[in-house]
Amino acid sequence: MPFRAYDQHCSIAAALEVLGERWTLLVMREVLLGRRRFADLKRRLGVAPNILSDRLQTLVDHGLLIRERYADNHPDAFEYRPTRKGVDVQPVLLTLMAWGDAHATPPGGPPRVAVHRTCGHEAHPQLHCTHCGDALSPRDTQIGPGPGANAQQRAEPLLPASA
Amino acid sequence: MPFRAYDQHCSIAAALEVLGERWTLLVMREVLLGRRRFADLKRRLGVAPNILSDRLQTLVDHGLLIRERYADNHPDAFEYRPTRKGVDVQPVLLTLMAWGDAHATPPGGPPRVAVHRTCGHEAHPQLHCTHCGDALSPRDTQIGPGPGANAQQRAEPLLPASA
Numbered sequence: 001m002p003f004r005a006y007d008q009h010c011s012i013a014a015a016l017e018v019l020g021e022r023w024t025l026l027v028m029r030e031v032l033l034g035r036r037r038f039a040d041l042k043r044r045l046g047v048a049p050n051i052l053s054d055r056l057q058t059l060v061d062h063g064l065l066i067r068e069r070y071a072d073n074h075p076d077a078f079e080y081r082p083t084r085k086g087v088d089v090q091p092v093l094l095t096l097m098a099w100g101d102a103h104a105t106p107p108g109g110p111p112r113v114a115v116h117r118t119c120g121h122e123a124h125p126q127l128h129c130t131h132c133g134d135a136l137s138p139r140d141t142q143i144g145p146g147p148g149a150n151a152q153q154r155a156e157p158l159l160p161a162s163a
Numbered sequence: 164m165p166f167r168a169y170d171q172h173c174s175i176a177a178a179l180e181v182l183g184e185r186w187t188l189l190v191m192r193e194v195l196l197g198r199r200r201f202a203d204l205k206r207r208l209g210v211a212p213n214i215l216s217d218r219l220q221t222l223v224d225h226g227l228l229i230r231e232r233y234a235d236n237h238p239d240a241f242e243y244r245p246t247r248k249g250v251d252v253q254p255v256l257l258t259l260m261a262w263g264d265a266h267a268t269p270p271g272g273p274p275r276v277a278v279h280r281t282c283g284h285e286a287h288p289q290l291h292c293t294h295c296g297d298a299l300s301p302r303d304t305q306i307g308p309g310p311g312a313n314a315q316q317r318a319e320p321l322l323p324a325s326a
Contacts, residue, residue: 088301094324102248
């Protein structure tokens with residue numbers, strides 16, 4: 001069905017094939033904050049062990065995490081280290097955090113903030129255009145065909161990204 | 164259990180309570196690209212109608228979409244318009260697209276690109292620090308307690324965001 005093919009030919013859909021599940025992104029949040037051991041992840045996330053094992057395996061299978069034994073004295077002594085592919089998930093987590101801060105924040109304000117190590121201040125991360133350097137608002141963003149566009153995408157006009 | 168409370172007290176977790184499902188974000192992608200009618204969404208996403216109805220209802224219930232009748236001549240003539248809360252999901256989609264372009268792109272390169280309407284060039288969206296204006300890399304980002312931090316979060320040091 002052409003529109004199904006159309007839908008699948010998309011980097012958002014491709015990313016969500018790996019990341020499009022709540023626990024998967026929460027596992028990445030924990031690992032990127034330095035919590036790498038199965039027992040710590042299970043305790044902090046309060047997730048069922050079978051679900052945690054499944055999500056970790058998915059992340060290892062897709063090359064976002066590497067499983068490493070950290071001790072020889074017990075059989076389950078494994079930790080999970082992020083690869084570059086895994087570290088690159090961090091901007092997704094920051095934009096989710098910004099949305100949550102704006103629209104789903106608990107009473108009292110944001111529980112956590114992102115700090116820019118280089119300047120030492122709260123970053124309040126914001127997307128910018130790398131060509132002109134200006135902040136990129138949804139209203140100023142359009143979506144158009146890329147080098148890998150299929151015939152349907154090439155035939156489309158530039159679409160507003162926040163119609 | 165303290166660590167469960169800890170996990171839930173997080174804007175990423177709060178955002179994922181609404182957005183943490185693959186179809187939900189794909190529905191937002193379509194609506195933000197201007198496809199608002201149930202039949203169009205179903206056709207383009209190739210999703211089962213009951214799943215689409217469920218995800219649309221979730222987005223309406225949480226105030227990301229408003230359901231509006233666009234015609235009187237048939238009973239199912241509804242479309243879905245994004246609210247500000249819905250439009251604010253767009254940066255999440257752009258960071259997912261960037262991750263997919265980098266790590267899950269189909270042969271031939273990115274199917275679609277983001278264009279900055281103001282400057283007219285490909286935006287290659289990148290997170291910046293709003294305090295100093297510099298690009299914000301995962302390695303230069305730390306996570307610390309915010310104004311709404313709970314006791315456990317307040318007691319933590321600044322954590323690297325890409326340990």
